[in-house]
Amino acid sequence: xxxxxxxxxxxxxxxxxxxxxxxxxxxxxxxxxxxxxxxxxxxxxxxxxxxxxxxxxxxxxxxxxxxxxxxxxxxxxxxxxxxxxxxxxxxxxxxxxxxxxxxxxxxxxxxxxxxxxxxxxxxxxxxxxxxxxxxxxxxxxxxxxxxxxxxxxxxxxxxxxxxxxxxxxxxxxxxxxxxxxxxxxxxxxxxxxxxxxxxxxxxxxxxxxxxxxxxxxxxxxxxxxxxxxxxxxxxxxxxxxxxxxxxxxxxxxxxxxxxxxxxxxxxxxxxxxx
Amino acid sequence: xxxxxxxxxxxxxxxxxxxxxxxxxxxxxxxxxxxxxxxxxxxxxxxxxxxxxxxxxxxxxxxxxxxxxxxxxxxxxxxxxxxxxxxxxxxxxxxxxxxxxxxxxxxxxxxxxxxxxxxxxxxxxxxxxxxxxxxxxxxxxxxxxxxxxxxxxxxxxxxxxxxxxxxxxxxxxxxxxxxxxxxxxxxxxxxxxxxxxxxxxxxxxxxxxxxxxxxxxxxxxxxxxxxxxxxxxxxxxxxxxxxxxxxxxxxxxxxxxxxxxxxxxxxxxxxxxx
Numbered sequence: 001x002x003x004x005x006x007x008x009x010x011x012x013x014x015x016x017x018x019x020x021x022x023x024x025x026x027x028x029x030x031x032x033x034x035x036x037x038x039x040x041x042x043x044x045x046x047x048x049x050x051x052x053x054x055x056x057x058x059x060x061x062x063x064x065x066x067x068x069x070x071x072x073x074x075x076x077x078x079x080x081x082x083x084x085x086x087x088x089x090x091x092x093x094x095x096x097x098x099x100x101x102x103x104x105x106x107x108x109x110x111x112x113x114x115x116x117x118x119x120x121x122x123x124x125x126x127x128x129x130x131x132x133x134x135x136x137x138x139x140x141x142x143x144x145x146x147x148x149x150x151x152x153x154x155x156x157x158x159x160x161x162x163x164x165x166x167x168x169x170x171x172x173x174x175x176x177x178x179x180x181x182x183x184x185x186x187x188x189x190x191x192x193x194x195x196x197x198x199x200x201x202x203x204x205x206x207x208x209x210x211x212x213x214x215x216x217x218x219x220x221x222x223x224x225x226x227x228x229x230x231x232x233x234x235x236x237x238x239x240x241x242x243x244x245x246x247x248x249x250x251x252x253x254x255x256x257x258x259x260x261x262x263x264x265x266x267x268x269x270x271x272x273x274x
Numbered sequence: 275x276x277x278x279x280x281x282x283x284x285x286x287x288x289x290x291x292x293x294x295x296x297x298x299x300x301x302x303x304x305x306x307x308x309x310x311x312x313x314x315x316x317x318x319x320x321x322x323x324x325x326x327x328x329x330x331x332x333x334x335x336x337x338x339x340x341x342x343x344x345x346x347x348x349x350x351x352x353x354x355x356x357x358x359x360x361x362x363x364x365x366x367x368x369x370x371x372x373x374x375x376x377x378x379x380x381x382x383x384x385x386x387x388x389x390x391x392x393x394x395x396x397x398x399x400x401x402x403x404x405x406x407x408x409x410x411x412x413x414x415x416x417x418x419x420x421x422x423x424x425x426x427x428x429x430x431x432x433x434x435x436x437x438x439x440x441x442x443x444x445x446x447x448x449x450x451x452x453x454x455x456x457x458x459x460x461x462x463x464x465x466x467x468x469x470x471x472x473x474x475x476x477x478x479x480x481x482x483x484x485x486x487x488x489x490x491x492x493x494x495x496x497x498x499x500x501x502x503x504x505x506x507x508x509x510x511x512x513x514x515x516x517x518x519x520x521x522x523x524x525x526x527x528x529x530x531x532x533x534x535x536x537x538x539x540x541x542x543x544x545x546x547x548x
Contacts, residue, residue: 111484111500115461148422150459151484151500157459164461185424185431187389187438210385210425215486226385226425 002234004271005245011270012037012065012244014204015044018259023053027060033263037063037244039104045094054097065244066202067091067100070140072108073125074118074155081121084108088129096136102201103133104141104177109155118155123165126174134173141201142166143177148215159183159192166199175201178236179248181208181219184227193235200241205229205274206249217252221265222273229274245274276508278545279519285544286311286339286518288478289318292533297327301334307537311337311518313378319368328371339518340476341365341374344414346382347399348392348429355395358382362403370410376475377407378415378451383429392429397439400448408447415475416440417451422489433457433466440473449475452510453522455482455493458501467509474515479503479548480523491526495539496547503548519548 013035015026023044030038038057045053057064070091075081088103095103107122109115126140133140144162145154156162162176176196181204183189193200207225212218222229233245247266254262287309289300297318304312312331319327331338344365349355362377369377381396383389400414407414418436419428430436436450450470455478457463467474481499486492496503507519521540528536 114502114505115459119461146421147459148420148486148489151482151486157461161461185389185421187393187431187435208425212422212425212489215422215489228388231388 002230002237005274006271008034008267008270009036010243010245011035011267012039012063012246013263013266014039014041014068014246014248016041016068017247017249017266018262019255020259022047024056027056027062029260029263031060031062033267035263035267037065039065039068039246039248040098040100041068042091042094045098050094050097054099057098063244064098064100065246066102066104066141067095067098068104069106070103071105071154074108074110074113074121076110076113081125084125085128088125089132092129092132092136092138095138100138102139102141104143104202106143106145107154107156109150109152111151115150115155119161119165122155123168126165126169130169130171130173139173139175139201141175141177143179144182146182158186159196160188163192163196163199166196175199177202177204178232179204180227180229180232181206184208184232189232190235193232193239197239200236200239202243202246203233203236203241204246204248206247214252217250219249219251221249221254222247222269233274245270276504276511279548280545282308282541282544283310284517284519285309285541286313286337286520287537287540288313288315288342288520288522290315290342291521291523291540292536293529294533296321298330301330301336303534303537305334305336307541309537309541311339313339313342313520313522314372314374315342316365316368319372324368324371328373331372337518338372338374339520340376340378340415341369341372342378343380344377345379345428348382348384348387348395350384350387355399358399359402362399363406366403366406366410366412369412374412376413376415378417378476380417380419381428381430383424383426385425389424389429393435393439396429397442400439400443404443404445404447413447413449413475415449415451417453418456420456432460433470434462437466437470437473440470449473451476451478452506453478454501454503454506455480458482458506463506464509467506467513471513474510474513476517476520477507477510477515478520478522480521488526491524493523493525495523495528496521496543507548519544
């Protein structure tokens with residue numbers, strides 16, 4: 001079992017977790033709460049632009065864990081695929097500008113496109129932008145998404161799929177993200193985490209509520225659900241991962257509450273359940 | 275690719291697909307519509323009792339494809355597990371009485387119980403009731419459920435899990451059910467269907483809607499979603515399956531419509547998309 005967490009040195013919060021807050025509010029409030037790291041969702045860069053965002057992040061003193069999200073490579077037309085490549089190149093430039101060492105890839109899927117074809121287009125897409133990523137010193141992390149998102153969000157539906165793709169691309173700038181919400185159900189999870197080993201670039205936590213009222217925006221705070229988060233952390237750490245523990249919660253219910261109080265609840269849940 | 279379906283000789287409808295109808299209405303209306311087979315959900319036996327239901331089914335001339343559902347084996351207490359075994363023994367007696375050659379198992383899960391423990395309890399539960407199943411000439415079919423049901427409905431989340439369990443139990447009265455809704459996303463599906471081979475006891479169809487508005491009751495009519503149903507049918511038939519093609523649609527939207535018209539839409543969708 002993993003060693004208990006006794007401080008917040010590895011705690012990272014995703015800006016989308018506190019969706020009502022602007023980037024400025026996230027940074028200021030996380031820092032006041034003693035949260036040392038942030039993962040920035042790209043929408044949070046838009047209002048003030050990239051340059052101002054980068055300055056804001058640097059001034060905050062917070063560590064930038066990653067940029068969310070690149071990906072969405074598959075498309076029916078070549079135009080669509082080229083558009084996706086351009087967007088991923090922009091994401092790489094953004095990550096570089098804000099000092100994010102990696103981009104999390106939500107790989108994409110197109111309803112009705114065979115998943116095997118989507119997976120092929122994803123691997124080709126990653127390969128196509130890899131030179132830019134390498135030049136920028138930005139890693140690309142393939143996130144396996146829960147199979148309930150296989151229709152329109154990702155054809156990479158298990159850590160097996162992500163590992164297969166990372167192994168195929170076999171590049172030190174490509175790895176995988178383990179998000180407990182997406183992979184906790186998998187009977188092969190421990191073995192696939194072992195197989196991923198040093199390719200694990202990031203680790204996301206939240207919880208699975210029973211009942212889950214919405215496919216997208218009803219994730220639970222750690223401890224509110226049935227995921228053995230600490231058990232999965234012990235596996236990723238045994239595999240060599242020592243990085244941040246990133247709290248990524250999409251929740252209409254939590255977004256409707258006071259976000260300062262929510263951050264305090266996140267901190268308590270982090271110590272109690274991660 | 276599978277041979278096109280040109281008649282309804284293999285069409286089976288689950289009573290729950292036309293939820294507003296009683297057993298009597300299901301049987302009478304399916305027969306009038308030229309649907310030759312039915313899978314009976316246990317709730318449909320209750321109003322008139324087992325004996326009257328059995329007579330009704332026999333008189334209808336419809337083929338009983340299976341009884342839904344047994345399972346739900348895991349429980350925190352021994353009392354709970356024994357209660358589940360009793361319920362499964364009752365299901366076996368019911369299946370025998372109505373001439374259903376098999377029971378579909380929704381295996382069960384308990385929020386917070388490790389899935390590995392739940393899987394162990396499921397295998398033990400099946401093994402415990404297997405003598406009664408064999409004596410009754412009723413097969414037990416392990417249905418892999420979609421991973422979005424791993425918290426409270428089934429710790430058997432992929433055809434890999436179901437195949438592993440069936441192989442472990444290794445009995446000619448234990449097999450697996452392939453439901454396209456639950457397994458379509460799996461990159462290993464074709465290989466696991468091949469592995470299942472003659473163990474495939476039943477085949478369920480419906481479709482995955484984009485967006486899916488509810489985890490439980492928003493399944494689509496075949497053709498309304500992104501599942502390559504015909505492709506999956508070609509794999510199960512290549513594996514040796516020649517049985518009924520069972521339409522199992524949980525849908526608040528469809529249940530709110532005229533059920534006679536819905537049965538006609540099912541027939542058209544069956545020919546066009548299965």
